[in-house]
Amino acid sequence: MIKTDCINFPLDRPCRFHKQNGIKCVSCGHYAPVIPKNIKPYKILIIKLDAMGDVLRTTFLLPGLKKKYPNCKITWVSSASSSEVLKGNPYIEHIWINDKHIFEKLLSEGFNEVINLDLSPASLALASMAAAKKITGYSLNSARQVVSSNHYAKHWLSMSAFDDLKKANKSTYQYWISKITGLKKPDYPIYVPIAADSAVRAGKFAVKHGLNNKLVVGINPGAGKRWKMKRWTASGYLEIINKLHSRGAKVILLGGPEEESIIRKMLKKSRGKAISAGTNNSIPDFFAFINLCDMVITGDTMALHAALGLKKKAVAIFGPTSEPEIEMYGLGPKVVSGLPCVCCYRQTCDKKPDCMNSIKPGILWHVIEKSLPARPEKK
Known part of the structure; x- marks a missing residue:
């Protein structure tokens, strides 16, 4: 008899007890299921x-x-x-x-x-x-x-x-x-770890760019390679940056390597009204930069979940993905395209304008303006 459910039996060869002592399952005292x-x-x-x-x-x-x-x-x-x-x-x-x-x-x-x-x-x-x-x-x-x-x-x-x-x-x-x-409630928080060394790097970034005691708004303009249709327009974000700047807010552009091109273009066109946290950060550093923000504006992205886990105010923009599926934890509103084809989960679209492009900057700004913190959170 072979006790194949023994934790010591590697399935494809004899166990170490047989190799060492020649014992077999029937007389082995090391059996452990x-x-x-x-x-x-x-x-x-x-x-x-x-x-x-x-x-x-x-x-x-x-x-x-x-x-x-x-x-x-x-x-x-x-x-x-x-x-x-x-x-x-x-x-x-x-x-x-x-x-x-x-x-x-x-x-x-x-x-x-x-x-x-x-x-x-x-x-x-x-x-x-x-x-x-x-x-x-x-x-x-x-x-x-x-x-x-x-x-x-x-x-x-x-x-x-x-x-x-x-x-x-x-x-x-x-x-x-x-x-x-089988959990009793659905509103347990998302857990976002902040590594100590990442917090130090983010703190130095904040000092360098004069973010402390300022209203800081993060904008995550990308959506990764797979879900390009979840991106809102760069031109729209630039309008929002101008309006935030006029309100005295500091704007941080957040993204990864896939957003490098769009962030570089937005930095150039914003003419000093926004700064970049970089696009080659580790995940812990990315989380630490989000943690500098009082509000984050983004599509349906990881940055949104991170911001919500860090209890930041957020404005989320939706088109091809499910808006009801996202739990905002009472931290901010959602802006949803009015086109009937929303929540299609398509990765390409031939409609002009598509759902994300149909959301006008004025509509988004109206929502952002009502949600902006009256004063910055303590850093």
Whole structure:
């Protein structure tokens, strides 16, 4: 008899106890099942690989899980790039990278519960392979069918598959995920770590540019490579920069390498009315620069989730993605295109103007002006 569920058995070769002493399973005293009858403390494996903004906003689950399962231990599986938003999160014991070693890790440690909130083939495969007593969210069965853990998960799956259901949705991502995972409430905060050395660099930037005790507004004009249609117009942002400057605000342009070109052009055309935080920052530094702001103006981006997690006032601009899905935590308004085709989730569009271009600067400024802090928050 081979005890293939033993944590010491590597599956494809003899275990170290057999190699060292020649003993076999029937007489071995080292047997330990990967999934013991009682796993204490309660161990949870979260599978959420991509995208970076989705991974960040899903951190709202963590305080809720800790409240539901006091003293639980949480491991999170993520892509190497998205794992950057999880580093320094006190709710997470271990971060596993989805690399060539992930299968060995999944088969060598048991969990009480796997929470898989992704429908990508990779995530479904990982959830199905994990050694766990319970799978919450999604997995695959032997017939290649997606298995949903409850009716809320089934409805979220349907919204992912059918555009009309996605467009008809009026509830936030946090609502659906809290229902799928059995949390009592959906409004736990997004956790955004601020690294000490990043805070120091941001502080020096603030001193250099005279930001302290000033009203600071961050503008994130990009939306990454995949969702270019989520970008509002550079010309529109320039109008907003002029108006903010006339109100005495300091404007910081926020973005990554993909926004380098647009930020460079905006800096040139703004003629000193805006400054750039740089486009080659680490994720911790990016978060620290957002933390300098009293308000952030952006589309449906990671910067929005980071700003909300840092409890910054925000104005969010929506066109091709779902506006109701975004929880604003009472920190600011949403500006939504009036075109009937909004929430199409298309990555290209031949309409002129498209949904984002249809939002006029005057409309956005009216919303921003009403939401601007009366005075800057203390830095």
